Amino acid sequence: MTAIAVGSASAQRSALARARAWIANPWGRARFLVVVSWAYAISSILPVIIAIQFSFNSGRSVSAWQGFSLSKWYWGDPTNSVWHDSTLQNALLQSMKLAGLDMAIATPLGVLLALGLARWRGYGSGASNFLMLFPLVTPEIVMGVSLYLVFLYLFTFIHPSTLAQVLGHVTFSLSYVVVIIRGRLFSIGRQYEEAAADLGATPSETLRLVLLPLLMPAIFSSLMIVFAISIDDFVISQWLSCGGACDTIPIRIYSATRGAPLPSVNALAAIMVYFTLAALVSAYLLFRYLTRGERPAAGAHGATSMVGDMGAF
Amino acid sequence: MATRANGDVELQDLIKAFGPVRAVDNINLHIPAGEFFSLLGSSGCGKTTTLRMIAGFEQPTHGKILLDGVDMTETPPHKRHVNTVFQSYALFPHLHVFDNVAFGLRRAKVEASEVKRRVGEALELVQLTGFEKRKPVQMSGGQQQRVALARALVLKPAVLLLDEPLGALDAKLRKQLQIELKTLQEQVGITFIYVTHDQEEALTMSDRIAVMSHGKVEQVAPPKQMYEEPATVFVADFLGVSNLMPAEASGDDGRGRCRVKLDSFDLLAGRGDSSASGATKVTIRPERVRLEAHGSTGENRMPAMVERWVYLGNSVQLIVRLATGQVIQALIQNSGDEIPFVQGTPVQVHFPVEALRVLIDTEASAPPIKGAAAKGAAA
Numbered sequence: 089m090t091a092i093a094v095g096s097a098s099a100q101r102s103a104l105a106r107a108r109a110w111i112a113n114p115w116g117r118a119r120f121l122v123v124v125s126w127a128y129a130i131s132s133i134l135p136v137i138i139a140i141q142f143s144f145n146s147g148r149s150v151s152a153w154q155g156f157s158l159s160k161w162y163w164g165d166p167t168n169s170v171w172h173d174s175t176l177q178n179a180l181l182q183s184m185k186l187a188g189l190d191m192a193i194a195t196p197l198g199v200l201l202a203l204g205l206a207r208w209r210g211y212g213s214g215a216s217n218f219l220m221l222f223p224l225v226t227p228e229i230v231m232g233v234s235l236y237l238v239f240l241y242l243f244t245f246i247h248p249s250t251l252a253q254v255l256g257h258v259t260f261s262l263s264y265v266v267v268i269i270r271g272r273l274f275s276i277g278r279q280y281e282e283a284a285a286d287l288g289a290t291p292s293e294t295l296r297l298v299l300l301p302l303l304m305p306a307i308f309s310s311l312m313i314v315f316a317i318s319i320d321d322f323v324i325s326q327w328l329s330c331g332g333a334c335d336t337i338p339i340r341i342y343s344a345t346r347g348a349p350l351p352s353v354n355a356l357a358a359i360m361v362y363f364t365l366a367a368l369v370s371a372y373l374l375f376r377y378l379t380r381g382e383r384p385a386a387g388a389h390g391a392t393s394m395v396g397d398m399g400a401f
Numbered sequence: 402m403a404t405r406a407n408g409d410v411e412l413q414d415l416i417k418a419f420g421p422v423r424a425v426d427n428i429n430l431h432i433p434a435g436e437f438f439s440l441l442g443s444s445g446c447g448k449t450t451t452l453r454m455i456a457g458f459e460q461p462t463h464g465k466i467l468l469d470g471v472d473m474t475e476t477p478p479h480k481r482h483v484n485t486v487f488q489s490y491a492l493f494p495h496l497h498v499f500d501n502v503a504f505g506l507r508r509a510k511v512e513a514s515e516v517k518r519r520v521g522e523a524l525e526l527v528q529l530t531g532f533e534k535r536k537p538v539q540m541s542g543g544q545q546q547r548v549a550l551a552r553a554l555v556l557k558p559a560v561l562l563l564d565e566p567l568g569a570l571d572a573k574l575r576k577q578l579q580i581e582l583k584t585l586q587e588q589v590g591i592t593f594i595y596v597t598h599d600q601e602e603a604l605t606m607s608d609r610i611a612v613m614s615h616g617k618v619e620q621v622a623p624p625k626q627m628y629e630e631p632a633t634v635f636v637a638d639f640l641g642v643s644n645l646m647p648a649e650a651s652g653d654d655g656r657g658r659c660r661v662k663l664d665s666f667d668l669l670a671g672r673g674d675s676s677a678s679g680a681t682k683v684t685i686r687p688e689r690v691r692l693e694a695h696g697s698t699g700e701n702r703m704p705a706m707v708e709r710w711v712y713l714g715n716s717v718q719l720i721v722r723l724a725t726g727q728v729i730q731a732l733i734q735n736s737g738d739e740i741p742f743v744q745g746t747p748v749q750v751h752f753p754v755e756a757l758r759v760l761i762d763t764e765a766s767a768p769p770i771k772g773a774a775a776k777g778a779a780a
Contacts, residue, residue, distance in 0.1 A: 282456075283493070284479075289479055297504075302493075
């Protein structure tokens with residue numbers, strides 16, 4: 089009897105201990121980690137899904153589900169849908185324009201800046217490296233106001249306009265690009281540049297034939313990040329805005345929310361998501377196609393490929 | 402088109418300082434064309450820095466580097482007629498083997514058909530024909546190393562610089578490639594400057610070796626001379642087992658041999674500077690140490706005890722404690738005969754006079770003897 093009682097008590101305790109071990113064993117399967125990761129992923133995506141869901145709402149509410157309507161807010165409604173509301177379309181176009189220009193200008197400039205900073209070994213290199221990080225840590229409202237003042241008092245020939253917005257976006261996007269590219273450069277090391285120089289390549293040939301191809305994943309990441317922060321930007325775009333014609337999607341959504349928001353803004357945001365998703369997927373597929381030779385064939389015990397196993401980074 | 406250089410390299414008063422630290426401290430070397438020359442030393446001795454200065458990746462703080470008499474210290478690396486095989490191979494991961502090997506040729510604007518022919522030749526030389534379309538990540542370490550070699554050799558440089566190229570390979574592959582590299586060098590006839598910390602590698606492959614320590618060259622000599630006649634204590638200790646023993650030297654005995662005293666035992670050293678006196682070190686290679694039955698008489702003999710018996714397969718290593726307390730190693734080749742010395746038994750150790758070498762201890766406070774240094778530099 090006593091033996092059985094003791095047996096069950098120890099069985100209970102060991103059950104608890106076993107359960108804890110099952111979850112917390114660092115060498116076992118990562119169950120706790122998986123649960124946390126999934127919870128995080130779902131909690132991040134859930135708001136986006138709900139927003140997109142309401143773009144298919146058949147009523148005019150953005151918070152009460154009134155039935156499913158596929159096209160009402162996209163092209164169905166004759167006055168308020170995205171297809172028919174020119175202000176929404178302009179906002180979409182303006183956001184795309186800014187993001188496109190930002191990517192096209194900030195990324196090449198950022199790559200060159202990163203290369204220069206990484207290779208600069210003289211006086212001033214420390215200071216430049218430090219100064220370059222400032223836009224990353226400055227609060228956006230401060231950046232926005234400062235840029236406005238710069239165009240108001242210093243470069244008075246530039247009025248608030250698309251041009252001013254582009255310049256503002258490029259200014260703070262540069263830091264992001266430099267940080268990404270510099271990190272990648274650091275992990276590549278100098279060996280490939282030295283090898284290229286050793287084989288007779290001039291510095292510009294080295295840049296074109298060796299560095300840029302190796303930096304492609306990081307450049308791709310930079311493009312994506314610049315796109316994301318440009319689309320997302322509210323403060324700077326608003327401070328440098330010329331009025332209705334320069335409104336971007338965040339500005340329009342904000343204005344709409346002040347009044348009576350319609351699911352058409354959800355539709356607008358959803359269009360952005362579809363577009364971004366399509367761009368990302370096609371870019372990823374292109375990347376996989378271009379680097380198909382760099383993944384080790386099954387069974388071959390090759391050395392790690394820096395490009396291959398670092399994915400998009 | 403410049404005339405094909407011969408590959409004669411000269412380093413004059415070369416110094417490289419990183420702040421207050423001198424990584425390379427006043428090196429003078431002359432490497433004639435076609436030689437397989439090794440820079441040997443432990444980590445941090447300055448051998449890689451020297452190589453990088455010859456390649457052009459580091460600028461010397463002082464001094465000159467001459468290739469066939471032409472000063473190339475100021476020339477950027479992409480204009481020098483030297484090529485490097487890096488320790489990490491540095492194969493361009495985004496290009497396949499053909500493009501990797503053709504890289505240098507295309508920079509030199511060689512026309513396409515010629516490029517194809519020469520790449521084919523180079524790959525045949527390193528036995529990698531058929532690998533043209535592979536990417537570096539799809540190949541083993543040994544194969545990658547050969548591609549790196551082909552990439553450098555296809556340009557027919559005057560000098561080939563190799564920075565520990567076999568470091569990342571397993572022992573068996575390393576031995577095989579050592580022989581291949583040596584054969585290749587003899588075949589192609591280019592000057593090879595080879596950096597390594599593996600003394601066996603250096604001894605196997607080189608025509609001459611320069612042992613470096615703390616940025617300075619300790620001795621330059623062919624392998625046999627370097628091993629059998631080390632000029633300094635460092636060199637003796639670095640190559641093989643040295644059995645260094647502190648001794649009191651008291652000059653020449655009249656017949657060209659140095660009198661040395663190990664504790665209370667009087668010995669004669671037939672090698673080294675016979676006129677040496679004061680605190681010195683004597684060294685003898687383990688394979689030259691003779692073990693005889695306890696109680697045998699004659700010059701250069703002293704009693705000892707066998708402490709340990711290590712079977713190495715092709716030889717037997719005996720760790721022996723001398724009567725002076727010193728522990729030395731003796732090596733006896735396994736000739737099939739029974740070795741009569743058992744662990745724990747007393748023996749008589751015999752240091753043949755012509756195998757015992759006296760060295761001034763430059764690592765102690767005693768100043769280096771001019772004779773030994775001159776011998777080392779002239780070699």
